[in-house]
Amino acid sequence: MTAVLMAMIAALLIPMVEAFQDEDIWQRMLAFASIATKTSVMILVVSVLRDDWMIGMVGVLILSVGNAALMLLAHIIRRLSEVMEEY
Amino acid sequence: MSHSAITDNYLYVIMVLLPLAALMLVIQTSPYQALVIRGILGAVAALIYAVLGGADVALTEALVGTMLAITLYAVAVRSSLVMRLGVLSGEEVRSNLHWRPLLNYLRALLNRYHLRLELVTYDDVQTLHQALQTKDVHGTCLVCRPAEAVQLPDDDRPAQHSNPSTVPVDTLESPYLITLRVPRLYEIFTTELPPVMAQVKALGDDGLDDLRTGDRQPALADASTLTEDD
Structure with missing residues (x-):
């Protein structure tokens, strides 16, 4: 189980490098979505590993609310690019 | 745990x-x-x-x-990270093609400072100047119309312009005149915008002759007193 978690940490590094290198704002948003989902799934894995339902509950909440925040941010950035390409 | x-x-x-x-x-x-x-x-x-x-x-x-x-x-x-540029609605800036090179250049220039360009249209020159004075916009962009001066016959030109010394300035340089009230934007525009794209002057700088003769310090002082709370 720890090996699975190590593999998830290694997978988490891929979008972090992508977010650091790519200048396009949408590529960074994609990397952000990937990281937000991966971290909450990792919280769920840790909760199962330790048989801790409190952490599991928090993981579910972060998984849903974190993606809601992502949608809010994406909406604001999309409105911004519409203003910039208005004419 | x-x-x-x-x-x-x-x-x-x-x-x-x-x-x-x-x-x-x-x-x-x-x-x-x-x-x-x-x-x-x-x-x-x-x-x-x-x-x-x-x-x-x-x-x-x-x-x-x-x-x-x-x-x-x-x-x-x-x-907050936006520059509001006031234009006349009669110029049809958004649809007219001859505005496009200037706007693209301005947008690329402001993009380097992480600023956006937002165009605000006004109906006539009076409300445009009013908006600049009341800090509704950061700058205005006007066309000096050199085409009219070129098409006019030579003997009609002194009758049209009471001060004939300003006419060659209009015809030789770019037709666009950008008036800015923020000193930092004025610095950026004077150093990085070539004069063939647009002429730049600060608020309080009356007449293009002052811009050419180079007495810019009073204009900058005026602009800074107007925008000290920005």
């Missing part, structure tokens, strides 16, 4: 991610890119707090630190 879990090996690897994300956030220059990295930092921080057993802290970090802070920062950045 099992205390043996604290000594797990994967914890050290997860802990390294937090300073890594923080370093990425600190060396960002663009505000929007930094917002996204802030979200990544929040997600990694929530992971660490949850793994270390602080479930309530992790939930607060995800709700407040990531969701609320990012939304508020995005709204603040969106409303």
Whole structure:
């Protein structure tokens, strides 16, 4: 189980490098979505590993609310690019 | 909460991610890119707090630190990092093709300073100047219409213009005249905008002759007193 978690940490590094290198704002948003989902799934894995339902509950909440925040941010950035390409 | 879990090996690897994300956030220059990295930092921080057993802290970090802070920062950045340029609605700036090179150049120029260009249309010159005085816009862009001066016969020209010394200035240089009231924008535009694209002057600079003879200090002083609360 720890090996699975190590593999998830290694997978988490891929979008972090992508977010650091790519200048396009949408590529960074994609990397952000990937990281937000991966971290909450990792919280769920840790909760199962330790048989801790409190952490599991928090993981579910972060998984849903974190993606809601992502949608809010994406909406604001999309409105911004519409203003910039208005004419 | 099992205390043996604290000594797990994967914890050290997860802990390294937090300073890594923080370093990425600190060396960002663009505000929007930094917002996204802030979200990544929040997600990694929530992971660490949850793994270390602080479930309530992790939930607060995800709700407040990531969701609320990012939304508020995005709204603040969106409303502040903008240059509002007042134009006349009769010029049809958005649809007319001969405005496009100037606007593209201005947008690329402002993009280097992470600013957006927003056009605000006004019906006549009076309301345009009024908007500049009341700080509704940061600058105005007008066309000096050199075409009329060229098409006019030579003997009609002194009758049209009471001060004939300004006529050659209009015809030789770019037809666009940008008036700015913010001193920093004036610095950027005078150093990086070539005179063939547009002429730039600060607010309080009456007449193009002053711009050419080079007495710019009083104009900058006037502009700074007008915008000291910006």
